[in-house]
Amino acid sequence: MDKETNLNTLPDSEAFRILADSPISMVLTDPTLPDNPIVYVNRAFERVTGYGPSSAIGRNCRFLQGEKTDEDDLQRIRDALKAETETTIDIVNYRADGVQFLNRLLLSPVYDTEGNLTHFLGIQKALSDAEASNSANVTQKALRELKHRVKNHLAMIVSLIRLQGRSSPDPAPTQSLARRVESLLLLYEELSEPTVSHRTGNVSLGSYLSRLVSTTAHLDGRAGIRVNSQIEDATCGSEVAAKIGLLLSEIMTNALQHAFEGRAEGVLNVSMIPLGATAIEVTIADNGIGFAEGVEWPKTKSVGGRVVLGLMMELGAERDVTSGDKGTTIRLKIPIETQ
């Protein structure tokens, strides 16, 4: 049988008493006062942080932070407060007894009836170890740290290979190896950029290839040979980007080493344009000596040639090659996809 329901609205004072005693930690700050100090904490704030009202009121909440609090998290809070937007962030805080905890902090602006900002509301929850290890913040930080390490390790490998190359009678193979690792290092740097969407693993191909072209021109360039690049932007997954980077650096180096033999001057033009969202066109054009009669590109007998062929096959790239006494133009149409 249905019971008749009597809906009694709570008076504000009663609702406030309930909130004050609730297990959810709450603070209110007053942004109209200097340094946005705490003007109210409920009882649960003391349970979560160990600080009672007398030690919290009048202070900015930053007293909860310490050595391991992440600067990026603080910047996100500053940005949210400035923009008066609601935000949730898992931030490293310290209790009054010095014990560290991960605080899931919800911040929200509070306005009066005229729409003026009067307070900020903060709700704190100390995450359990299990909750903390699932925190998106923590996972992202661990990934960022991992990328940073991989980047440093790759940089170390590049310098070791180069060092070894210098003392070897034929430095060419070690140089090629160093260049290939270097192109991956640049990709990792690109992946570590905060502007890139880390979560999806997609890369700004334009920015990556621009840096790759100038690094390759710097490492393998010759006096008198000018390298021009015109790289537009496109986005693709890091797997595909890695292969495109390796392919481009291989072809560029080959052109710099062989296309201008016997010439004091020359120009190498490298361009990339998107063909819609699903393909790009990469052109590597030199005004050098051209291929000798009957030479096929890529040369399947050289290691570099086989690398190029393998990468083109994996990428599903179509090629159009013209070569003559005005130089060589290699045009590649490469399908790309985002992840």
Ligand SMILES: Cc1cc2nc3c(=O)[nH]c(=O)nc-3n(C[C@H](O)[C@H](O)[C@H](O)COP(=O)(O)O)c2cc1C
């Ligand atoms: C309502 C409110 C509650 C806050 N609660 C916390 C908190 O529990 N822990 C914390 O580390 N920071 C907290 N903050 C953030 C700091 O007060 C401060 O905004 C942050 O440190 C960034 O600013 P700063 O660079 O001036 O320190 C809170 C801020 C507001 C407005």
